[in-house]
Amino acid sequence: MENEGARGYGVILLTFTLAYVLAVLPLPQWLMWARPEWVALALVYWTIALPHRVGIFTALLLGVGLDVLEGAVIGQNAFALVVVALLSLILYQRLRVYSLPQQSGVVFVLVGINQLVCQWVQNLEGAGAASLLFLMPALSSALLWPVALHVLRGLRRHYRVN
């Protein structure tokens, strides 16, 4: 049993690392604004799937890591992801029975909130965005949610993480 638990953590860790890599992958300038929030997507999935294992504390660590990676104020993404995890924990029972488009809609709102919090902290620093383009990742993340869901669920079922 213990062995299985350890393997489960390995899979979760791997997906988060992958999300980190995708989060800093160099993109052309015109795509920059629409970069999906991969880390938030992975976090939402794991919170819905395993609310007893992945939650606020994971979000906190994950966020600090992302802050360091992005060179942002430490706590910016941590704050945003903690809020996202909190909402996912409240909503997970409903989210599990939603259809895919409905789930995408919720993901749109969650990532939108994530972006708003990030923007708010960036404005404290004096480096906020000038337009509403910073909400673009909410749209792209919602569109990519079905893909992320299938990949992550496939991984979870294949390695029997629960």
Next chain:
Amino acid sequence: MLALLLVVVLIIADLRFRKLETTRSVLDTVATPIYWIADLPTRLGDWSDTHIQSRTDLLEENERLRRENLVVQGRSHQMSSLQAENVRLRGLLNSSAILRDDVLVAELIGVSPDPVRHQLVLNKGEVDGVFVGQPLIDAAGLMGQVVEVSAGNSRVLLITDATHSIPVQVNRNGVRAIAEGTGSLGTLEIRHVSATTDIREGDLLVTSGLGGRFPVGYPVAVVSEVERDPGQAFARILAVPSAALDRSRHVLLVFTDDPEQDG
């Protein structure tokens, strides 16, 4: 609730008191492999560019480089005589000679994923002698300054970041000004220049060295737009950075001989 509180404490500690610099530089070292992996596709592209290339292409490039080298060598001969003359003249004027700067070639391993934040990650760090505040240039001009150093890599703030300003002067007549980043990669804004100041479109702006951080005389930007509205106290002046901020992969970290670097 506890987590939210902790996060707010973190934000305040970093933003207000800058208490997390050492933590950050340690964590940065851990983050390096992630940048390295994310950079792999680009490096693979570079590799295939250099290894899978036709003979004619290489010959052509070789020819072109030979020609370029000839021109540059000719110029550098001229340059050395001009430099000697400059030192003599400065001696006559009783001012200290400008010393040549040493440079360290660094490679870009990451760019900030956030479009609002203009930062680069370089593959040189503390062990190579990189320090906070060190200027970064490419072949065409000034790019920015180092803001964070960890053991093996460093983070650079570009001159176009919204939180960056740099003292400049017009190369043509020596008018001094401050060039601020606007948050868009192709534009700097020259702030608080009175409407009667002699700045024209096409003027080259170079570092003035007044801040004590950047060495004198590196090209920064070219004035692209001057708008003088009689109703406004200041002219609105925009400039395009000379350096290829979004294209340069190999960049130069400048070591000046001035010991008082951390101004």
